[in-house]
Amino acid sequence: QSALTQPxxxxxxxGQSITISCTGTSSDVGSYNLVSWYQQHPGKAxxxxxxxxxxxxxxxxxxxxxxxxxxxxxxxxSGLQAEDEADYYCCSYAGSSSVVFGGxxxxxxx
Amino acid sequence: xxxxQESGSGLVKPSQTLSLTCAVSGGSISSGGYSWSxxxxxxxxxxxxxxxxxxxxxxxxxxxLKSRVTISVDRSKNQFSLKLSSxxxxxxAVYYCARFPVSLGYWYFDLWGRGTLVTVSS
Numbered sequence: 312q313s314a315l316t317q318p319x320x321x322x323x324x325x326g327q328s329i330t331i332s333c334t335g336t337s338s339d340v341g342s343y344n345l346v347s348w349y350q351q352h353p354g355k356a357x358x359x360x361x362x363x364x365x366x367x368x369x370x371x372x373x374x375x376x377x378x379x380x381x382x383x384x385x386x387x388x389s390g391l392q393a394e395d396e397a398d399y400y401c402c403s404y405a406g407s408s409s410v411v412f413g414g415x416x417x418x419x420x421x
Numbered sequence: 422x423x424x425x426q427e428s429g430s431g432l433v434k435p436s437q438t439l440s441l442t443c444a445v446s447g448g449s450i451s452s453g454g455y456s457w458s459x460x461x462x463x464x465x466x467x468x469x470x471x472x473x474x475x476x477x478x479x480x481x482x483x484x485x486l487k488s489r490v491t492i493s494v495d496r497s498k499n500q501f502s503l504k505l506s507s508x509x510x511x512x513x514a515v516y517y518c519a520r521f522p523v524s525l526g527y528w529y530f531d532l533w534g535r536g537t538l539v540t541v542s543s
Contacts, residue, residue, distance in 0.1 A: 312484055314467065347529035349468075356517060356533040357468065368531065400468050404528045408481040412460075415467040 315413035322419040328389040333401030341382035345404035396420040423448040425534035439505040443518030458521040461514040
């Protein structure tokens, strides 16, 4: 059970859109539409932003969207704002009643 | 509004057992058929799933930690617990408890505690 692969960092200017990728295998991301995304500000607990690949919990801005193609899931943030600067983690069901997280991506708003 | 709060020893000696508790407030741990999970984050690193306890009491653990982990629920105290044995410095991390509605068919963590730092050192 290896961690999902995310880029270490991404950056964008206010108002722009960015996409964070999350690459797994045919045993996790590729086989199940059970990918979730979490936002974590420094010193804070993670917050659920996307579940089941593309669904948004109540209260999460529609600037956040998710998708999946093959073994890679993606989180897109449109209309980037300063408050979006945080670490982002993907997570996927990995079979056998287990889950696996990605290594995390640091988003910098320039 | 449901809230989770971790507590336990912040300093554990190598080879000893780490013990943490997650108190559930604002609602019953037994209602809704939820499952409950532990996740950890070493300083400056990413999240690692430790395991979860199903509403029925069945437990599921990360294969890499399975031999050392025990998660249990005390419904009378409205809390659940984590024990990690034979700890080393590599177990130093912020430990989070989280609600995990897997028993309802949802594979995500929708409510988190604030986390507690556990340091393994002699």
